[in-house]
Amino acid sequence: MENQAILNNTKEINFDAVNGKFGEFGGLFVPPVLEGKLLHLFEVFETARKDASFQEEYAYYLKHFVGRPSPLYYAHRLSQHIGSKIYLKREDLNHTGSHKINNTIGQILLAKRMGATEIVAETGAGQHGVATATAAALFGMKCKVFMGSEDAERQKMNVSRIKLLGAELILTNAGRGTLKDAVDAALGYYIQNPNIYYLLGSQVGPHPYPTMVGYFQSIIGREAKKQFIEREGRLPDNILACIGGGSNAIGLFNDFLKDHEVAIHAAEGGGIGAVLGETAATLTLGRKGVFQGTYSYALTDENGEVYPTRSIAAGLDYPGVSPQHALLKDSNRAEYHLITDDEAIEAFQLLSHLEGIIPAIESAHAIALAQKILKNKPNQISIINLSGRGDKDVERDLT
Secondary structure, eight states: OHHHHHHHOOOOOOOBTTTTEETTEEOOOOOHHHHHHHHHHHHHHHHHHTOHHHHHHHHHHIIIIIOOSOOEEEOHHHHHHHTSEEEEEEGGGSTTSBTHHHHHHHHHHHHHHTTOOEEEEEESSSHHHHHHHHHHHHTTOEEEEEEEHHHHHHTHHHHHHHHHTTOEEEEEOSTTSSHHHHHHHHHHHHHHOTTSEEOOOSSOSSTTHHHHHHHHHTHHHHHHHHHHHHHHSSOOSEEEEEESSSHHHHHHHGGGTTOTTSEEEEEEEOTTSSOTTSOOOHHHHOEEEEETTEEEEEOBOTTSOBOOOOOSOGGGOOSBOOHHHHHHHHTTSEEEEEEOHHHHHHHHHHHHHHHSOOBOHHHHHHHHHHHHHSTTOTTOEEEEEEOBBSGGGTTSSOO
16 A cells, blocks of 8 residues: 555646646747647647547557566666666667657557648657657558758668658758757658648657657656566655657656655766767756747757757757756756766666666666766665667667
């Protein structure tokens, strides 16, 4: 009964459901051609999430197609190395190899309800592109995936997977050819073709995407909390995740937000360090402003011009961030840390050598953060969200 009481001691973070606001952050900043479309999408989402048949269908695909629940694994050798007890939430074991499939299955079911026949998406590391192409193939829908040329070069395996799944891959050479540029291209296509369904992959962009993506990814934290309590009989001391836009992080964090005894930490893609133009540490170095349809933190100058970003992790190489994470930062409920490329590479190698688990270079940022903040804390127990597997990064020179 005590464990069940702990499980029930959580509530969703308060926000303005009508306008999609997390405190001062969030909102809907789009051309008029999209405003009505997105408000209708929110209505469909609100109806669906209260509909038992929708929940049953979503749960069916999560269990029988995705392979949930994902395990909570005690990383004993990593724990010995760091000097603190650490569990890994194994989202890397999901079908397609990351947390992204949780969201694409949920949104594709919404698209089906809306009668959509064509899906468009953006991708950075390629994991969301693969997950979207997978979901589109599952339900027989046409799919276009926009990707920056730089990301396509460093994530060649996922480029091949996207094409094999039947999606059309459209490369953009704008900017540095990274995730921001792919989002720009996908949004531009959506504005020109508002009757398609835009399946946004991270917890960014205009309302209702941050709300929807956070909802579909919250399965991570619900499972992790239940699994942890079954193993340890209490809540964890710390939870950690990497963060670019913020979907895997909020997926783990959401069910623990009201449990203030649990410290929350996220690792940003720091690039070479705290140098604007050479980093993607948005919550560490960013300013408040409107960026790609929402009000949040972004890496901009005093005139609102966006700085180029750089991170070894394509999935973290983005100058914006979730409005919900912006609120968590300003309310001091979560702490956000800059992790450099070199620190992430070291952690990538470390987990591979110690546990026989090759993490995505994005997830390696969270392992690196654990090394920093949990060193020689034997009385603490923590969960790290291992958001993706590293097959896509093996061919790169990360050794």
